[in-house]
Amino acid sequence: MTAPGVSRRAVLGGAIAGLAVLGLQGCSSKQASNTPDSKTRFAELDAKIEHAMKAYAIPGVAVGVIAGEDEYIKGYGVTNVDHPVAVDGDTVFRIGSTTKTFTGTTVMRLVDEGRVDLNAPVRQYLPDFAVADADASATVTVRQLLNHTSGWLGDDLQDFGRGDDAVARFVASMTRLPQRTPPGAVFTYNNAGLVVAGRIVEVVTGAVYENAVQKMVLDPLALNHTHFFTDQIIGSNIAASHNVVDGKAVVDEGFWHFPRSCNPTGSLMSTVRDQLSYARFHLGEGTAPDGTRLMSKDALVAMRSNPGAGGTLQVELTGMGVSWMLRPSAENETIVQHGGTWAGQRSGFFMVPSRNFAMTVLTNSEGGGKLLAELFAEDWSLRTFAGVSNLPATPQQLSASDLAPFEGRYVTDDIDAAGELGHVAIDFRGKDGQLVGTMSDTPDGNFVPDENAAPDLGLAFYKTDYGLDLGPDLQPVGSRSNFVRGSDGSVAWFLNHGRLYKRQ
Structure with missing residues (x-):
């Protein structure tokens, strides 16, 4: 999820921060084993992070890695450019949308106890639940909330205050959210759906959302x-x-606030050491550090199984399980992933359970997104520590006739923190074997290709309906997007950074 106050065009277009150079300090709190191979791998990781901090204006980073028998925790740089204190393994960052996996884990504990059925309609637990579409309101399931296929507009970040009723009030307000695709049919990232899951936690447990997660996940795991x-x-x-302002990192106090009504989707603050403990639980047998069983092994596996509809969210996804992104690899091993985006706080988290590998990175700058792309979207980390790699993606040069079915105007909408409905359009046209697009905040009129318009983004296809994202310079930016076809086989949607744009 992304912070209010950032323009729709910047958020939905995936704006990238500028470059700068900062002095670095390192603070290592736990080292890996002393074998030459381990020392080399972690030295290379250090070098990549330190280079990115200088290049992308990131004052502070914390990293944690589990790789077989190795564990590595290290802090780099400082917490605050105005009042510099060294980052270490216990420095607190916002983890953003990785919070969703804590909501999913709490729901799965309730499933494991027989108190929630993933395939039951939401109304079994919330009888008055409604979005704008009556059929979707009646039929959407708990699983579809958690695998992001509920189908309604999901970019709703309204703030309903600090009271214990914040989540309930948010869910009650969802009657205005328009339905875009039928439940279960199409993957599109949906913050509002996870708030509904949080409300189910409240109703089933009889506790406010935060207290339920504290009791069922945070306390037992000693986080x-x-x-x-x-x-x-x-x-x-x-x-x-x-x-990042004029290439330099600048503290922005306005970035920190997070609405309580959206807590189930992104508000947790954590440390890299706690995040590794959380990863160890998900890589394990379902027991807490003291040996107490919290979940069955089958329940943990179920969270990363049975994916919903596939697509892209910066990387290519098989689909989502219970709040986990499930990502394919060339070696046919499943990569289990999430991460978080809140203004000034960018984080990444992934695991390869079959290789006993996990990695988490926390950053305190808008520039952190570029480092995360290098470590989580590209496959250096996966190859180096887990021996797996991305599916091949060789850009193709398509003919004008092959590009023609994808040309045209695509429009998405969202609701900002004030409840205002807005729209963003992308106008795609073919050029030199690729698609190039220009964006607009106020889409109206018919699509008329403008050969002279400077591109805001582009797409280089690497397989049918899937492409590598291109920046304004039409060079790859390290992420992927895809088109979605309708029931008649024609191109109906464009999926970019998890957001769905409808073809006009």
């Missing part, structure tokens, strides 16, 4: 530095949020 509320982290070493 003592992972919290929902800012007053819980007083006294901790906290990573401030930074914007």
Whole structure:
């Protein structure tokens, strides 16, 4: 999810921060084994992170890796350019949408206890639940909330205050959310759906969402530095949020606030050490550090199985399981992934359970997105630590006739923090064997290709309906997007950064 106050065009277009050079300090809190191979791999990781910090104006980074028998935790740089304190393995960052997996884990504990059925309609638990479409309101299932196929407009970040009723009020407001695709049919990233899942947690447990997650996940796993509320982290070493202005990192205090009504979708603050403990639980047998069984092994496996509709979310996805992105690899091993985007706080998290591998990276700058692309979208980390790699993606040069079915105007909408409905359009045209696109915040009129318009983005196809994202310079930016076809086989949607644009 992304922060209010950022323009729709920047958010939906995947704007990239500028470059800068900063001085670095490193603080290592736990090292890997002393074998030459391990030392080399982690030295290379250090070098990549330190280079990216200088290049992308990232003041502070924390990294954690589990690779077989090795565990590596290290902090780099500082928490705050104005009041610099070294980052370490216990520095608190916002983890953004990785919070969704904590919501999913809580729901799965309830499933494991027989208190929730993933395939039951949401109305079994929330009888008054409704979005704008009556059929979707009645039929959408709990699983479809968690695998992002509920089909309604999901970019709703309204703030309903700090009261214990914030999540309930958010869900009650969803009657205005338009349906875009039938439940279960199409993957599109949906923040609002995870808030509904959080409300189900409240109703089933009889506790407010945050207390339920605390009791069912955070406390049993001894994640003592992972919290929902800012007053819980007083006294901790906290990573401030930074914007990138004229190539330099600048503290922006306005970036920190997060609406309580959206807590189930992205509000957790955590440390890289806690994130590795969380990864170890998901790689394990379902027991807490003290040996207490929290979930069956089957329930953990079920969270990363039975994916819904596939597509792309920066990387190519087989689909989503129970809140986990499931990503294919060339070696046919499943990569289990999430990450978080909130203004000034960018994070990544992935695992390859079959290789006993996990990695988490927390950053405190808008520039962190580029580092995360290098470590999580590209496959250096996967190849180096887990021996797996991305599916091949060789850009193709298509003919004008092959590109023609994809040309035209595609429009998406969202609701900002004030509840205002807005629209963004992409006009695609073929050029030199690729698609190039220009964006507009106020789409109206008919699509008329403008051969002279400077591109905002582009797409180089590497297989049918799937392409590598191109920046304004029409060079790859390290992410992937795809087109979705309708029931008649024609191109109906464009899926970019998890957001769905409808062809006009």
